[in-house]
Amino acid sequence: MSEQELKALRVRIDSLDEKILELISDRARCAEEVARVKTASLAEGEKPVFYRPEREAAVLKRVMERNKGPLGNEEMARLFREIMSSCLALEEPLKVAYLGPEGTFTQAAAMKHFGHAVVSRPMAAIDEVFREVAAGAVNFGVVPVENSTEGAVSHTLDSFLEHDMVICGEVELRIHHHLLVGESTKTNSITRIYSHAQSLAQCRKWLDAHYPNVERVAVSSNAEAAKRVKGEWNSAAIAGDMAANLYGLTRLAEKIEDRPDNSTRFLMIGQQEVPPTGDDKTSIIVSMSNKPGALHELLVPFHENGIDLTRIETRPSRSGKWTYVFFIDFVGHHRDPLIKAVLEKISQEAVALKVLGSYPKAVL
């Protein structure tokens, strides 16, 4: 390519950037207007609802449907995700608590769902995320709920039993783990590997093969593991890209998770109900009496009405020995007439039924 051609293309890019800049600013002014309209039309004592997950899902889907390339759908939606995040911040800067410290996969999930224009607050434990949301100190919380290799995150499920929370969104993240070392680590003298228990379990076979005699130390998060390794000459950490970059660690081995499709699903929790979008999921907790056939009774109405169950998890109820609750996710919104009828049928048989929330299926 000649210098001349390159120059001409850059002139074109500059001119397109000016147009994009103008359009984004127009869009941002629209969002300011939206905020004004939302505030003006309130009944007395009512608070404005600026964040609208159902609308955000529709905007992102529309972008993906209309995209003709060369950028891929996910890439294009990610750019619009950030534009919308900044527009929302003009209306109201969202405060989001997540399972910290900084650099966790949960933080990456929060950014993937809300974009980067939020005020994010790392919490030391899952329960603290729930408490921060319940206290109204933040608008939303982000917690991991299940991993494709290791199953349910029981701390999260148990927290739902203790707090009244509304699930308003979900996001899935492909999880890649790396073996990380600090500048002072002597790589052939590693005697200890830190990570979160879930991450150690997700890399069990790789560790058995490569570091069979090295002590595996479970810590509160993989970002915490990365933090510890910094000054220790004989240890390594298993963590992801965000933690590696944040703590300036070197990747001794990359993508060491046992399953290449290793993914984690995260939930957004808050106090706000989300209206139907036509492509939603619902999460409920049900406790049944401890009698033969109880689980069968619970599942029949879903089967008879052709409702797609996406997950069922059992946990001790914490209110009696050997009594259990079922966490169930299914496709549909609790305001859909069919789902309403099924939930009514189940509540006739159940000891207790609680709808944790209906929310748009993850778009990104």
Ligand SMILES: O=C(O)C(=O)C[C@]1(C(=O)O)C=C[C@@H](O)C=C1
């Ligand atoms: O449509 C709205 O209600 C808006 O507030 C606008 C907008 C957007 O930028 O598109 C911003 C924030 C909401 O979460 C959803 C959409």
